[in-house]
Amino acid sequence: MPMPLPYYVSPEQMMKDKAEYARKGIARGRSLVALEYADGILLVAENPSTLLHKISEIYDRIAFAGVGKYNEFENLRIAGVRHADLKGYSYHREDVTAKALANAYSQALGNIFTDAIKPFEVEVLVVEVGEPPNGKNEMYHILYDGTIEDELQYAAMGGQAEEIRRFLKDHYRDALPLVDAVRLGVRALTVTQNKTLTESDLEVAVLDRSRERRKFRRIPPAELQALLGREGP
Amino acid sequence: MHDRWQALFANYLSPSFVDLIRSHSPEPFPAPAPRAGAAAAAGEGAGLVLPKGTTILALRYAEGVVMAGDRQATEGYQVAHRRIEKVYKADDYSAIAIAGVAGPSIEMARLFQTELEHYEKVEGEGLSLEGKANKLAQMIRMNLPAAMQGLIVIPIFAGFDLRRGEGRIFKYDMTGGRYEEMDHYATGSGGKDARTTLKKLYRTGCSRDEGIRLAAEALVDAAEEDVATAGPDPIYGIFPSVKIITRRGFEDVPEAEARQHFEAVLAARRAGAQGGAR
Numbered sequence: 001m002p003m004p005l006p007y008y009v010s011p012e013q014m015m016k017d018k019a020e021y022a023r024k025g026i027a028r029g030r031s032l033v034a035l036e037y038a039d040g041i042l043l044v045a046e047n048p049s050t051l052l053h054k055i056s057e058i059y060d061r062i063a064f065a066g067v068g069k070y071n072e073f074e075n076l077r078i079a080g081v082r083h084a085d086l087k088g089y090s091y092h093r094e095d096v097t098a099k100a101l102a103n104a105y106s107q108a109l110g111n112i113f114t115d116a117i118k119p120f121e122v123e124v125l126v127v128e129v130g131e132p133p134n135g136k137n138e139m140y141h142i143l144y145d146g147t148i149e150d151e152l153q154y155a156a157m158g159g160q161a162e163e164i165r166r167f168l169k170d171h172y173r174d175a176l177p178l179v180d181a182v183r184l185g186v187r188a189l190t191v192t193q194n195k196t197l198t199e200s201d202l203e204v205a206v207l208d209r210s211r212e213r214r215k216f217r218r219i220p221p222a223e224l225q226a227l228l229g230r231e232g233p
Numbered sequence: 234m235h236d237r238w239q240a241l242f243a244n245y246l247s248p249s250f251v252d253l254i255r256s257h258s259p260e261p262f263p264a265p266a267p268r269a270g271a272a273a274a275a276g277e278g279a280g281l282v283l284p285k286g287t288t289i290l291a292l293r294y295a296e297g298v299v300m301a302g303d304r305q306a307t308e309g310y311q312v313a314h315r316r317i318e319k320v321y322k323a324d325d326y327s328a329i330a331i332a333g334v335a336g337p338s339i340e341m342a343r344l345f346q347t348e349l350e351h352y353e354k355v356e357g358e359g360l361s362l363e364g365k366a367n368k369l370a371q372m373i374r375m376n377l378p379a380a381m382q383g384l385i386v387i388p389i390f391a392g393f394d395l396r397r398g399e400g401r402i403f404k405y406d407m408t409g410g411r412y413e414e415m416d417h418y419a420t421g422s423g424g425k426d427a428r429t430t431l432k433k434l435y436r437t438g439c440s441r442d443e444g445i446r447l448a449a450e451a452l453v454d455a456a457e458e459d460v461a462t463a464g465p466d467p468i469y470g471i472f473p474s475v476k477i478i479t480r481r482g483f484e485d486v487p488e489a490e491a492r493q494h495f496e497a498v499l500a501a502r503r504a505g506a507q508g509g510a511r
């Protein structure tokens with residue numbers, strides 16, 4: 001009886017296939033942008049659900065955003081909350097940093113990409129608002145394979161991230177007030193599509209450094225409508 | 234494969250920080266020392282003298298709850314600390330006041346704060362007030378072995394119940410027993426004296442000013458009758474801390490305002506004492 005030949009797939013091919021699989025999964029989802037604005041960092045996602053969030057609070061100055069497969073980035077989000085709360089409880093609240101969390105995500109996603117048959121179809125963003133006098137905003141973008149980048153001024157993830165980044169490169173300005181930043185973020189999300197986004201299609205939150213300890217705040221639909229309503233012709 | 238999936242699901246389901254930290258080191262609560270039974274039975278008599286918090290109280294008023302505590306910790310007959318804080322914000326709508334051995338009490342308050350915030354972040358919405366009160370009961374029960382050795386933690390938990398639209402007060406015993414008080418409660422070494430004052434002077438539906446004044450009366454009585462409880466200290470400017478919780482959330486009563494009430498209570502007593510001497 002002839003022995004069945006074991007499959008051989010070269011490592012290069014395997015990684016390429018996995019990466020393509022993950023990218024396709026992410027590209028199917030809607031996009032998300034983060035912008036530094038006058039009072040901190042703004043996060044805007046296209047998300048028609050008001051219950052299943054893409055943007056969430058991790059810790060006092062740190063927020064999380066994910067695109068791609070919901071159950072996968074939700075898992076990462078909870079792991080992040082656990083990491084942050086454990087660290088803050090063991091040491092001090094100041095010792096919880098976006099950098100450490102971003103590295104932990106990078107390790108986790110890198111390991112999953114290498115070891116698991118199916119890579120995670122997600123990209124996540126970890127942002128931290130800096131407090132005066134010497135705090136700086138930080139934004140870390142982590143890809144499905146654990147690649148980590150730190151971004152300045154703005155970041156985009158999801159299906160149309162490339163086009164959105166190009167748009168923001170031309171239109172971003174420093175220290176925009178909230179209303180302008182929200183409008184810019186929403187316009188950026190629509191660059192590749194022929195529709196306007198209203199408050200019911202959007203999930204918007206800020207890390208506002210003027211707030212007390214917990215800087216994270218969701219912008220409720222009514223307030224968002226007011227912010228978008230001021231948009232000129 | 235099945236086990237792995239189950240483990241993942243069990244992990245995923247628990248929004249409790251206490252569960253999480255129990256699976257890690259160090260232990261949040263001191264484990265009972267082996268063969269310490271004999272010493273434990275003797276409790277503090279075995280030479281274990283630890284800083285202890287003294288008097289705390291809570292009372293309901295028209296808009297919510299007033300909570301207050303004196304600022305002293307004692308070690309036997311010594312003052313361990315003059316400015317300790319015994320009433321902590323637990324979250325936006327609740328507070329925990331601690332009496333008992335200071336170390337584990339403060340640690341429990343901190344763990345409880347983290348627990349509530351952790352739950353809120355993981356689940357996306359906060360616990361009900363009743364849920365918070367029950368969770369605290371479980372935490373006190375976890376501390377039972379240590380409590381048997383003298384490391385007793387007995388908090389008062391109070392908050393504004395947004396669903397019912399009223400302030401609520403919960404008291405606990407060493408075993409984690411949880412009981413709701415309708416109007417007011419005080420505990421700690423001067424608790425009994427404060428309770429007597431509250432019982433005599435309490436009026437249902439009193440105003441914020443009346444509530445804070447009553448808290449001041451009760452704490453001054455506790456300080457007069459109990460050596461461990463500190464009264465207002467005008468020399469160093471240390472006054473008991475007073476907090477309120479209403480529909481608008483947790484609020485520190487400004488020190489100047491609390492001070493006024495304590496000074497008024499002291500002035501009334503001074504006048505009374507002089508009147509009596511004449």
